[in-house]
Amino acid sequence: MNPTRIAIIDDEQPARARMRELLGDCASEFPHVIAGEAANGFDGLQLVSEGGTDLALVDIHMPGMSGIEFARHALVLERPPVVIFVTAHDQYAVQAFEVNAVDYLLKPVRAARLLAALKKSGGAQLPREVLERIDPNPRHYFSVAERGRVTLVPVAEVLFLKAELKYVTVRTRAREFLLEESLSQLEGEFADVFVRIHRNCLVARKLIRSVERGSSEEGEAGWSVLLEGWEEKLPVSRRQWPSLKELLKA
Amino acid sequence: MVNALAALVALSRSQSFDGFGDRLATIASSLEPVLLAAVVVLYGLAPVLARLAYGRALGVIFLTVLVCTAAAYPLQTLFESVPDRQGLAWNLGYAAAATAFLAWYFHLRARAFSPALAEARLQALQARIRPHFLFNSLNAVLSLIRSDPKRAEAAIEDLAELFRTVMSDNRRLTLLRDEVSLCRQYLNLEQLRLGERLQVEWRLDPAVEPALVPPMLLQPLVENAIYHGIEPGVAPGVVQIEAGREGDRLRLRLSNPYHPEHQHRQGNRMALANIRERLQLHFDVEARLDTRVAGSRYEIDILMPCRLAA
Numbered sequence: 001m002n003p004t005r006i007a008i009i010d011d012e013q014p015a016r017a018r019m020r021e022l023l024g025d026c027a028s029e030f031p032h033v034i035a036g037e038a039a040n041g042f043d044g045l046q047l048v049s050e051g052g053t054d055l056a057l058v059d060i061h062m063p064g065m066s067g068i069e070f071a072r073h074a075l076v077l078e079r080p081p082v083v084i085f086v087t088a089h090d091q092y093a094v095q096a097f098e099v100n101a102v103d104y105l106l107k108p109v110r111a112a113r114l115l116a117a118l119k120k121s122g123g124a125q126l127p128r129e130v131l132e133r134i135d136p137n138p139r140h141y142f143s144v145a146e147r148g149r150v151t152l153v154p155v156a157e158v159l160f161l162k163a164e165l166k167y168v169t170v171r172t173r174a175r176e177f178l179l180e181e182s183l184s185q186l187e188g189e190f191a192d193v194f195v196r197i198h199r200n201c202l203v204a205r206k207l208i209r210s211v212e213r214g215s216s217e218e219g220e221a222g223w224s225v226l227l228e229g230w231e232e233k234l235p236v237s238r239r240q241w242p243s244l245k246e247l248l249k250a
Numbered sequence: 251m252v253n254a255l256a257a258l259v260a261l262s263r264s265q266s267f268d269g270f271g272d273r274l275a276t277i278a279s280s281l282e283p284v285l286l287a288a289v290v291v292l293y294g295l296a297p298v299l300a301r302l303a304y305g306r307a308l309g310v311i312f313l314t315v316l317v318c319t320a321a322a323y324p325l326q327t328l329f330e331s332v333p334d335r336q337g338l339a340w341n342l343g344y345a346a347a348a349t350a351f352l353a354w355y356f357h358l359r360a361r362a363f364s365p366a367l368a369e370a371r372l373q374a375l376q377a378r379i380r381p382h383f384l385f386n387s388l389n390a391v392l393s394l395i396r397s398d399p400k401r402a403e404a405a406i407e408d409l410a411e412l413f414r415t416v417m418s419d420n421r422r423l424t425l426l427r428d429e430v431s432l433c434r435q436y437l438n439l440e441q442l443r444l445g446e447r448l449q450v451e452w453r454l455d456p457a458v459e460p461a462l463v464p465p466m467l468l469q470p471l472v473e474n475a476i477y478h479g480i481e482p483g484v485a486p487g488v489v490q491i492e493a494g495r496e497g498d499r500l501r502l503r504l505s506n507p508y509h510p511e512h513q514h515r516q517g518n519r520m521a522l523a524n525i526r527e528r529l530q531l532h533f534d535v536e537a538r539l540d541t542r543v544a545g546s547r548y549e550i551d552i553l554m555p556c557r558l559a560a
Contacts, residue, residue, distance in 0.1 A: 010344040011447075012386065012389075012390065012443045012444065012445075013443075013445050014389065014390035014393035014394065014442060015386070015389055015390065015393065015443070016444050017393045017397070018390075018392050018393035019387055019397060021393070040484055042484075061382070061481070063481060063483050063484045064482075064484045080353075088381075088382055088385035088386040089381040089382045089384075089385050089386075090382075091381075106385075107385055107386065107388075108385065108388050108392050109389075123409040140511075140536060190481050
């Protein structure tokens with residue numbers, strides 16, 4: 001059996017150094033090689049995108065992107081690493097791990113405890129649903145796999161989300177891409193960011209410039225939304241019109 | 251101030267008190283001028299009273315009340331048929347008794363409530379260090395033990411000293427100089443785990459080093475600055491700490507990078523409320539703590555009386 005390739009992702013250098021030492025202590029019982037280290041979730045995604053990472057030891061409390069969000073984005077990869085979370089003190093996360101029967105390590109970590117976690121991890125990734133339950137906070141980014149890498153798109157840059165047959169199209173000013181998620185699930189996660197204007201469409205609340213009367217292609221309610229910096233008019237359905245009107249008044 | 255206030259209320263209450271004691275001699279209309287005069291005089295004297303020692307102030311209040319009573323006596327005689335010396339003596343007696351009773355009552359009340367309450371509140375407000383910091387620091391120290399035992403030793407010494415201060419009785423004022431050196435030890439530990447991400451700029455006026463401040467005033471604020479300002483940032487950030495004099499006041503100012511997306515964290519407001527209350531218990535209305543977001547930075551400003559240690 002090939003040795004497990006392990007990545008260490010933690011924003012504190014001494015914490016990474018300590019983890020290396022501990023892994024060294026476990027080496028005889030758990031053969032492995034260190035695939036690399038990263039100081040935040042962005043570099044971490046870069047690292048695991050390069051392939052050859054079987055397992056990642058990930059700190060939860062990191063700048064820019066939490067360890068849990070990192071794990072969610074890593075899942076878009078063809079061969080995502082197995083993630084073991086590490087935290088110094090995060091009551092909410094610890095509670096969520098317990099509730100969802102997800103293993104985790106508390107800093108300072110004991111070598112014996114690390115070894116047990118490594119042996120138990122057994123090559124199974126945590127599914128997205130579990131990660132969502134652990135951290136119900138909305139993500140800061142959407143992620144897509146492109147040429148074997150994770151591309152991140154800040155949620156704040158998204159103009160609107162449109163449901164297609166099996167996918168959701170995410171539109172920013174610069175580009176569009178597909179997500180394999182459901183619109184209603186996205187609506188729930190980003191209730192503060194997007195508002196539903198149509199059965200198949202969520203738009204960024206902050207970017208609504210105006211609402212116009214006029215025949216749009218579907219022309220249902222006779223109203224459509226204009227977004228900041230976007231030409232296309234987005235039709236409002238009869239059903240969503242009253243709640244949208246309330247929102248615009250507020 | 252309290253004495254004057256006590257006397258004012260005392261007089262207003264003495265109305266019913268006297269009425270109870272002697273219906274025959276005193277009616278409300280004759281008492282009113284005494285009350286009014288004493289209230290006006292005491293109100294005018296309040297600034298003077300506030301500066302006097304308790305015993306002297308009490309003497310002044312008694313004197314005022316008695317003079318007012320005596321002065322009002324001729325008025326009372328207009329309504330009564332038999333004016334005599336004895337009536338005046340009785341009135342003076344009543345007034346003195348009423349004042350004494352109320353002074354005693356307020357003295358008791360003040361002793362029973364405020365200092366003990368303040369003590370208890372100060373104890374409850376004892377500053378705390380985040381477990382997040384403790385466990386991360388211990389982990390950082392562990393990382394040094396094999397590679398750099400000397401630095402590990404220094405770090406554990408800093409940690410011990412920090413916790414000695416946190417766990418000690420923190421109700422008495424302490425020197426700003428000591429508070430600053432405590433912060434430096436704390437910052438050493440944070441520097442250990444955050445490395446170049448944490449940059450600190452001190453601007454200390456040496457003249458305020460012997461100023462007296464509530465203990466653990468600065469450290470929780472610096473801890474907050476790191477937790478909310480440095481840790482959420484991928485890029486390095488600067489924490490600025492300033493202390494200087496402004497007239498007869500001491501000004502402390504802290505600033506750190508502002509990360510709006512991290513403001514949902516509860517800890518900040520709790521720590522600030524804690525420090526506000528401790529400032530109030532030590533300095534009452536003479537101290538204030540303001541916070542604001544100035545551009546990309548979060549600032550905390552504290553103004554308090556600059557009391558230098560002898």
